[in-house]
Amino acid sequence: MTTRRTHRRSRSMFSARSRIAATLLAVTALVVPGCSSGGPATSTSSAAETPKLAALPGAIPSALAPYYGQRLKWRACGVPDFECATLRAPLDYTKPGGGDVQLAVARKKATGPGKRLGSLLVNPGGPGGSAIGYLQAYAGIGYPAEVRARYDMVAFDPRGVARSEPVKCLDGKAMDQYTLTDVTPDDQREVDGLAGEYRKFAEGCGRQSPKLLRHLSTVEAARDMDVLRAVLGDKKLTYVGASYGTFLGATYAGLFPQRVGRLVLDGALDPSLSSRRLNLDQTAGFETAITAFAKDCAQQTDCPLGGPKTTPEQVGQNLRAFLDNLDARPLPTGDADGRNLTESIATTGVIAAMYDEAAWQQLRDALASAMQQNDGAGLLLLSDSYYERDAAGEYSNLMYANAAVNCLDLPPAFETPDEVRRALPAFEKASPVFGKTLAWAALNCAYWPVAPAGEPHRIEAKGAAPIVVVGTTRDPATPYHWAKALAGQLSSGRLLTRDGDGHTAYGRGSTCIDRTINAYLLRGTAPADGTRCS
Template sequence: MANPFRLRAAALTTTAVLLSAVLAGCGGSGKGGDLTAQKLDWKSCPAPSEAEGGGSPPSPLPNGGEWQCATMRAPLDWSRPKGDTIGIALIRARASGPASARIGSLVFNFGGPGGSGVTTLPAFGADYAALRTRYDLVSFDPRGVGRSAPVECESDAQLDEYFQQDATPDDHAEQVQLVNRTKQFNAACEKNSREILPHVRTTDAARDMDLMRQVLGDDKLHYFGISYGTELGGVYAHLFPKHVGRAVLDAVVDPTQTPEEGALGQARGFQLALDNFARDCTSKTEECPIGSTEQEVKDRIAKLLADLEKKPIPGIFPRQLTQTAATNGIAQSLYSKDFWLYLTEGLEQAYDGDGKILMLLSDSMNGRNENGEYSNLTAANTAINCSDEKPRYTADDVRRKLPEFRAASPLFGDFLAWGMVSCTDWAVPGAAYHPDVSAPGSAPILVIGNTGDPATPYEGSRKMVDALGKGVGVELTYKGQGHGAYDSKNKCVQSAVNGYLLDGRKPKANTVCS
């Protein structure tokens, strides 16, 4: 089963819309030629495709300015740069300041892998107003994602069934069922996306970004990567160190870990976030509605999940809230402290036999909208991860590791351990045990770690700094909660990031914001 905890919650704004309602193409087109000379045809943005998550075209920016979209041609196979091409979907908002102050384009990747930058950048565009004074804000759907030759696997009905399965098997029969269902999903990806599957590695996306830099007219790539976007940024710096401009990596993926080590780190990270949530709820002056002590909050959640394994409760008709969906929904709410209120209300509701809120949170993690349509978030996430990662874990591997995962997190350990079988029988061999991000000769890169981050634990920021190499990574620590730092709106973090990106002021190494 695809491991949804590895997805960055790029759909957080969609979740908020859904909850408020409750609580109140691939294609070769000719040959490559000289792709660096292509001219982008910027036009008003269409409504997002189903693979991007659907919805309405992006609204104008609050202080004026329209979002514009274009398609960049890139080689399908970077080993054959003059062969068949695919389209890479781009979006931009032009710089709001005077032309004389413009630095260039600032390219964003919001993570996943599998998240659509074309839909995510407008959702958070107002948060980057200060950066827009001197940059065109640009993002894109990486290859295999959204409008950029999307990986397609199963139908919406099949995905509903896929996400209802028991992802924490208790006996041999259930384990065989989980592995076989994973093989079925992966076989559908191969059948429906055979052409693109061998070409969605992170190294391919990094080469697309360097082509993008040239087509946008920039001598250097100015970059803002979040979550998996930090891995993509590190790989870009490794491949093109002399082309790195001002770059920020926020919510840092540890580039030294194997997939197993990464999953174990996430088990610890999500457990820490759950502990912090329980502590926050029970430490307030008003009564915590889901438990009187931190331990009681966690015990009641564990009991809920155990009960749901035996007997699911009504979720969003006709689906029921299963143990898997509830675990997924709880994890989604831990990506942002702003969502702790939804988690509290969702748990209250579930204890009364109604699983709607937790299921909405789970749907958001899985890329499902209110109409029952799935983006290709999970398909792309699986394809990119399985193309990048060499290990192919078996049920025997998981069984051996379960005690360690359970010690790291009684609540999330099993779920994350069994997620390691996601690449069983994947059609394309994995590239490496972990990415190479060594970047000697690169310009300084600002690396931000959040001490309370569940999805990319804080320790990864130091590992990234060390791996980038001497004189490249500049570490900044944010003592906060949630996934990422800049979007927390912490003034210290934003001042450091804005100072570097706008004025080239590198913060002192090991700066701490709280």
């Protein structure tokens, strides 16, 4: 199902698979965790009413000195030219002596030539995406050579993610059932079934990770990042964050404005919005993406949803009719575990392809196989890739960490099924194709076993060096106006715009974007606010 998560980045060049705010059935509500559950979906608080993230004192508290003063023991970690270490951080920053979390760190040293500029920390988003996996598979080998020459490329998996004491919730079979659950319920029995799956998911997380679940907030992850900065020997943080990684980076800037170096926030989130508003905005973002796909599809000879005379609206209607039909009559997939192509799995597959226009051909092929040959294998493959399910039927920790962070960061978008029902018209207006699915997907945090620790807030980071905020005009997962809002909140924000499709901008083929960001990272030359690229 889809719930709120920051979406995956594309696989072009050095971008990685960050995730979206709505993930079918599994996660929580959007990138910036949650929002207040009260009020209509279309309302937002005024700037005067929204609290500001307060900066922490500049001096390091004596109780945290042992963490800031630790020395990392680097070791080989199986990937040539990379080395790994373990960072200690307090489980609870308000009680530094009450236990630690062990955080996995990886780096690839600067290759030269040229003077070393320090460490460049990267995060692909999620929440729940493995930054170490991203570094080793993409950033450490695919970032521009001149950037890799001057910086040590560094990543850490945030607490609860991948290699850093991962949150656990369900086994593979239970997760299969979760992803197959109908997320467009037609009657009370199906509503109860969906709510029951959300409860099982939440109870599993609470049962298997009871202590950790209370300390997985973005604020805590940002504080971990400052410990890492100090341990690496950097006076200021240089950082590139995508999708949810922009919220993590902006939070760091808000807490430690005096330690901001060169920050790139690509595919930005607006931290001032409620969870419900975030979900609604993201729903509209996916409608924008499917409209762009529909326009392109209608011009292709292999489009199974229409031909040259078919309007984007008709393509969307044909897709919606196909998904509705799956609700009653799932298709075979040939899956060894007996999974058929249900409406929920197919919708996840379609959403997965919206992150990057390079995946549109694969989506057309998968839809053609399903609609013309009754073979759902292609859409199942897209869905499995999105959920990070392997051939053995096991899932990565991505979806569990995603829910854990989102549900802790903000109050739930909806607290009861009745609230979802009342909001359905707004969601279906925002997206005739995805609205109903994404509205019901936003219910999952209602059953979370840990109370939310955060609330919507503005991040100003007064006194910080220039921060580059990047937005893509037709980004499905992090709508462009979020980037404009974050750049406007940050006292030193510089908005850089990519006019295009897909999620995020850096490394996606725009010479203008890449040249501008590289100049900032290498020479500290921040673009003028409002710079626009195609």
